[in-house]
Amino acid sequence: MAGSLPSFGGEALPPRVAVAFSGGRDSTALLHAVWRLAGAQGVEVHALHVHHGLSPNADAWESRCRAQCRRWSRRGAPIHFQASRLGLAPPPGASIEAIAREARYAALADMAHAVGCRLVLLAHHAQDQAETFLLQALRGAGAAGLAAMPAQIERGGILWCRPWLALPREAVEAYVQRYRLGHVEDESNASPVFARNRLRLEVWPALSVAFPQAAKVLGRAARHAQDAAACLDALARADLQTVARPGGGLDIGALRALGEPRLRNVLRLWLHEGSGHPATAALLERLSAQLSEDRPGTWQVVTGWQLRCRRGELQLRLQGAALGRGAVPDSVAAPLRLRIDGAGWFPAPAWSGGLQVDVVACGGVPLSTLGWVELRPRLGGEQFQRAAGTPPRALKKQFQLAGVPAWARDGPLVYDARGQLLYVPGLGLDARAVGDCEGGAAPEAVDGGLRVGLTWRPEPAS
Template sequence: MNPPAVVAVAYSGGRDSTALLHATLQAARHSGVQVAALHVHHGLSPLADDWLAHCQDQCDRWAREGLPVNLLHEHLHLKPGRGQSIEALARTARYAALRRLAQQAGAGIVLLAHHRRDQAETLLLQALRGAGVAGLSGMPAVAERDGLTWARPWLCQPREAVEAYVRRHRLPHVDDDSNDDPRFARNRLRLQVWPALLDAFPQAEATLADAAAWSQEAAACLADLAALDLAALQAGARLQVASWRALEPHRARNALRAWLRGKGGEAPTAAELTRLCDELPGQSPATWTLKTGVLRRYRGWLTFEPLCDQGQAASAPPREAVVRITRAGRYALPGWGGQLVVRRVTEDGVALGRLGQLRLAPRVGGEQFQAGAGRPARALKKQYQAAGVPAWAREGPLLYDGEQLVFAPGLGVDERVRAAKGEAQVSLEWVPQAAAASEPARPARKS
């Protein structure tokens, strides 16, 4: 397998990242691989400009020595809100910036300089926050995320080995003054707790890192178990409450946690999970507002709708008035908050030739929909009720060919526009953006 043409290294200018960048450059010197040093200027420290200048000078010196390095940087303008964690804000923004820089450099992998002490500290912090097995797993050595590989090649190396490497090669580096600020949890642990812990337990770094590795294995086993259980519980985007209740309590909690994490990208808190396990077995329609979205129970099924980002909602584009469908595929309608999925079918579809210019409109009342052959056209509201389509599944545009209703979200194609046997035809499905985010879409043509 050929090595990647470009390898990226997250480079703050500190001791650890300087050592990793230098080691990567030595390995790449005669391999034809280019190394992109990625520097994120957070805009939080008055010394941040000096750190960027140091990184640029260092990379320029290495380049003059023939090492294959190029520095890319991005300046953030972070403004923490009242009560917002600066640590969390900076971490989220930093990884987003690193992703953008890596993509700009054409790199498929980003190397991070975390070592064994960092892993041990992460496990302790997660334990003190009441984390479960996934949190106690610490940082993975390799992870695939956002189309990139994120790797920590020194995660099993002790901090002393990194320090020795820096001394041996006489590598200049910067010291972040914020590392001495006890307002930050990791700094308090590092400055006040860690020295006493090592004094009492000299092998703490290695044993805690081993515990994180065991937790990673346990988390992987739980994920596999959840996947097996969810295969029997899910139907599309929904989860069946009765089948979920039939599981043993610990498996039910594990499956629900995994299902919600897959829907919202973040696991529920322990308090949220306990509450849900107590309240979900009911029968009547119900709604729960969680940190990452809204969970709903309707006719024995659960659905989850992630919360929309308020900034995105404020800048939502205007609703499209027309969509032109010429072939199967996905047609993005960002103004309506989703995609129209068009699939080739051999029966029960609508003629493709009828979809050259469809009008999009919201429900206003009085619309008529025919659900099947031989059935009368009835009010759309009554058709939704008869089909058991919950209110939140009715959202999306109605599609008209002239004045004839062609398609209604949650119900499908109107019987009056069904294609004749043997005619080229397609099915239509409305998919909200939250459910369609991971799949590519064909932009809709606007009038």
């Protein structure tokens, strides 16, 4: 149980162990458990704390964690406390959780390397795992996402372990009570802005009453997904051997012969490994549909990579600097969300520009229908309607008709929360989103409120 740590693959603790110590309840309990065990085993313990710079209380948390380690050190084996300050300033619309998580793991890895620790323990428990599984399911994830968190994984020369991943949250709570451990409360854990908090505070209480085994069985489902993801990866690697051509491209005939699910599976691996970024489900769907037609074509993939279909071969190429300012910047790995809640300037630094939103008398979109919008790269195949009464046509065609030069065609496409294309730099608002402001408008456009126009502006070259 929580009073003793599970073994690590049957081995004793290594001579040096690090615990990722936020000062919260779970990592306080884990650090305490490791400290008690380490004293008996003569293991050197390091507590690694990351100060994200996001909360006004972060200084106090760091001081409290440091003081806690000092107190325990006086009573037994020493705990070496390390802290790293990040000072994150996420751009508007960016996922604070995702940015903080990525920066946190990088800081933990740096600290662990600096003190010579190859094992870092994280205090996630069974409910954390179940929540991760559900959140992934609610995002429409496949096997790799549903696999949630691994109990242990080697990354960057460090073994990241979650020894309590199968332990019920209640067991950790009981441990904390038994040893009367004080801990910090992160006020952001109560904010409904974060999906995990909404799930934890609003959904989980009802779910666990209706399904008392929820945490346990969802953890089991995550382990099934881990197996499935491993099998899919092995299959993709085997298939890649059969479809790869000597120059690194893929044989389209051989791809087609695999059938659609295996074709998407192998493309997912090839695109991820080739570009360093995961391919979206939408891109994979589009590609598998277009490859079945055997037409030459070029598609822009996120992060500045381009896919070309030539002479029966699919090639992945990095777009050159020759594309100029219009090229999709390398840092755009995923669609970027912006919350448009009024007129003004909404910067999108990852795209080296921003959206100007202005109130207009007629011809704009109702402000109330905007809310969250998504900035996405062109993937190819989009349809755009230039004016009411004209048919929607391929975006490429519309650019040609409007005389938009090639270098100006790679700005972000702006979509609304339902996935409707709203705005294209160089072309303006899609007529389907505008409706008719004199009456007879599209139903969603009639609200009697403010109407706004959108303009994409690249940042001035420095």
